[in-house]
Amino acid sequence: MEVALTTVTAAPPHSAKPPPRRQMRLPVRNALVGWSFILPNFLGFAALTLVPVLVLFYMSFTNWNIFGGSEWIGLDNFRRLLGDGSFRIAVVNTLYYSALHIPLTIACSLGLALVLNNKLRGAAFFRTAAFFPYITSIVAIAVVWNLMFSPDYGPINQVLHLVGVENPPGWLTSTTWSMPAVVIVSTWRDMGYYMILFLAGLQAVPRELHEAARVDGASTVQRFFNVTLPCLRPTTFFVTVIITISSFKIFDLILVMTDGGPGQSTLVLSQFIFRKGFEENQFGYASSAAVALFLMCIAVTAAQFLWNKKRSS
């Protein structure tokens, strides 16, 4: 392709005869061929992702409802959001969930990856076992864990009784413990996936660096902080971005496990959007909350990218 392009530009500009048609049209042909490859997927992608995202912003400034009537109402939806108690609870709960879920999942998955990286026997089996929750359907997970969390008859509290816990928490029936219970399940579910990503990152850490640090007398802990973690930064960065977005948009697990309850103790942002949109048919208002979710995800991703850039330079 490079060759073709240089021939075109190298053709003498003052030549009376036009250059041969085939050469002239090569860039055009390249573009046509390229587009023809991308188009089948792009049509679907544009219609079902790009257009809806653009329409979302328009809708958030209207009072779009079930009848489709859409009047431009400016910032009214956003003003209403600020005064909406449920919305505030949803945002706070989403942040609370993220604050528990992100560090816990990173710690567990990184810890397991470090253990597995020691070439222990049975590592292959463990990798399979750890990954399995991640590919199990959310409905099966939620139903099974819901019943395991059952305060009086569930296995979890029975085990807690056995080990001597006097008053085990009421889990999903308690407003204080419902969110931690959801976090336990989502960490249990995601751990294996991020463990695999960390494991791939750990295997790329050069052995010589560890050897050199050991010769210099660095302890295991020192080597972890001064060799492993810095080498692992690209992976950690990537995992943090993905895990943050997935925490902000947490929805299906909560929908099936608690449906936002008890009370509003596990009501999260995505569910607020779902309720306003699909249950109350206030599409315009729901869109403004969706814009808030959209901006949260974009902002945190951009911030993480900038921070990573600063750290690596």
Add this chain to the structure above:
Amino acid sequence: MTAAIDARVRRERLAVAAEDRRRRTAGRRAARLLGYAVLIVAAAALLAPFFWMLMSSLKSSNEVFSVPIRWIPETFVWSNYVDIWTRSGMLTWLRNTMVLSVVVTFLQVLTGSFAAYGFARTRFPGRNVLFLLYVGTIAVPWQSYMIPQFILLSKLQVSNTLWSIILLQAFGAFGVFLMKQFYESVPEELSEAARIDGLSEYGIWRRIMLPLSIPALASLTLLTFVNTWNDYLGPLIYLRDPQLWTIQLGLKNFVSNLYDTNYALLFAGLTLSVIPIALIFVLGQRFFVEGLATSGLKG
């Protein structure tokens, strides 16, 4: 004289080194033991819910919540696995889920690998901007644009048909990423040679890239299949008619309508819904891990 000192120093050094090595191997053994302990505990925690689900599916309905807890059923009630078919719409749900998973996977693999070739191996103005649009959607959660998407698909009269889920899932950016990543690792000389031999770009995709990318295609196929099989939110929003329900939607409704609280039956249904995925996963584990590790994203 100096030789004697030298020898002594060397002997001392060797002794220190040996001592050091002994201490290190002892430490390493302790670390390994600790490692095994962590793995065993973690594996138990990871697998216990599955074990409990499987065992509960073979209990009688009263036995599921016995106090003290019984992990192994007293008598194995195999009839749960017969009753679930007659007492629920399992057959319809499974059929719908199967149709959706197969069609979505086929379309995603086809259009995804085709577009990935365009991004990896053709050059035209605007290509990188276009790819950036695809990349940008990683940070955009589906939950934020599900409403406009729903209105659009309702206007097109496809909501409450299986088509809605097919459209929803088949054109994701995920397949494009995964395949582009792979195509870029294929040496350019191969396609260059084919081009000189007169093969068109489509021919190169069909005859060279596709056969070479079978491992990546397998990853994409398995991941898309499992993703569609497990999807809950899409069907929840679009499929209102019980005749169209997928296995996830059906089982969720089965829970809500469980008046006689026969949880053993429910567990049998859940186990049946997990088994196909478990089989696919165990058989194609390598492709799952490779697919997710190289592209690092899902859905």
